[in-house]
Amino acid sequence: DAGVTQSPTHLIKTRGQQVTLRCSPKSGHDTVSWYQQALGQGPQFIFQYYEEEERQRGNFPDRFSGHQFPNYSSELNVNALLLGDSALYLCASSLRTGGEAFFGQGTRLTVV
Amino acid sequence: QKEVEQDPGPLSVPEGAIVSLNCTYSNSAFQYFMWYRQYSRKGPELLMYTYSSGNKEDGRFTAQVDKSSKYISLFIRDSQPSDSATYLCAMVPGSWGKLQFGAGTQVVVTP
Numbered sequence: 001d002a003g004v005t006q007s008p009t010h011l012i013k014t015r016g017q018q019v020t021l022r023c024s025p026k027s028g029h030d031t032v033s034w035y036q037q038a039l040g041q042g043p044q045f046i047f048q049y050y051e052e053e054e055r056q057r058g059n060f061p062d063r064f065s066g067h068q069f070p071n072y073s074s075e076l077n078v079n080a081l082l083l084g085d086s087a088l089y090l091c092a093s094s095l096r097t098g099g100e101a102f103f104g105q106g107t108r109l110t111v112v
Numbered sequence: 113q114k115e116v117e118q119d120p121g122p123l124s125v126p127e128g129a130i131v132s133l134n135c136t137y138s139n140s141a142f143q144y145f146m147w148y149r150q151y152s153r154k155g156p157e158l159l160m161y162t163y164s165s166g167n168k169e170d171g172r173f174t175a176q177v178d179k180s181s182k183y184i185s186l187f188i189r190d191s192q193p194s195d196s197a198t199y200l201c202a203m204v205p206g207s208w209g210k211l212q213f214g215a216g217t218q219v220v221v222t223p
Contacts, residue, residue, distance in 0.1 A: 006155075033211070040120070041216075042213030042215045044213075045211060045212075048210065092211070101158070103158075105154055106155045
C-alpha cells in the first residue's frame with residue numbers, strides 16, 4: 001500500500017504566479033482533505049472533497065480552489081500567490097463513512 | 113481563544129523517561145481525538161485514534177480523553193531518541209470532516 005502520495009515535494013514560485021499541487025489518496029479511501037501548515041504551527045484545514053465536490057471549507061480565500069477526479073485523486077490550486085502562502089501543504093485521505101485520516105508527506109511551497 | 117490549545121514546548125526528557133503531552137479544547141462537540149507524530153519537514157503520522165472518553169493503549173503509547181474536563185493526554189513510556197518529534201493533537205466532531213489541530217508540542221529525548 002503506497003499510502004497517500006503528494007507531488008511535487010518542493011516548489012518555488014514567484015509572487016502573483018499560480019500553482020497546482022497533486023494528491024493520490026490511500027488505496028480504498030474516497031475523501032481527500034487539504035491542509036496548510038505554516039512553520040511552527042498546526043495544520044489548518046483548507047477544504048475537503050468527496051464525490052468530486054467540495055464538501056467543507058475552512059477560512060481560506062477564493063484564491064484557493066480544488067478538484068477531485070473520478071479516481072479520488074485531487075488537486076489544490078492557488079492563484080495570485082502571496083509571500084504568506086509559503087507553507088507545507090498537506091493532503092489527507094479518509095473514508096466518507098468515518099475512520100482515521102492519513103496524511104501524505106506534504107508539498108513545501110516557497111513563494112519569493 | 114483557539115478551539116484547541118497545546119503547549120508548543122520544547123519538552124526535553126532523558127532517554128527512558130515518560131513523556132506526558134496534553135491538549136485542552138473548548139468545543140464540546142468534539143467526539144473523535146487523535147494524536148499525530150511529525151518529524152521535521154515530514155507529514156504527520158497517525159499514532160492514536162480514540163472515540164469519546166476513556167483510555168487507549170498501544171505499545172509504549174497511552175491516550176486518555178476526559179470529555180468532562182475537555183482535556184486529552186498522550187503518554188509515551190520508555191522514551192527513545194527516535195521519539196524526538198513534534199506531537200500534534202487533533203479532534204473532529206463527527207467520524208469524519210475537518211480536523212482541528214493544536215499547535216504541536218516539540219519533544220526532545222536526550223540519550
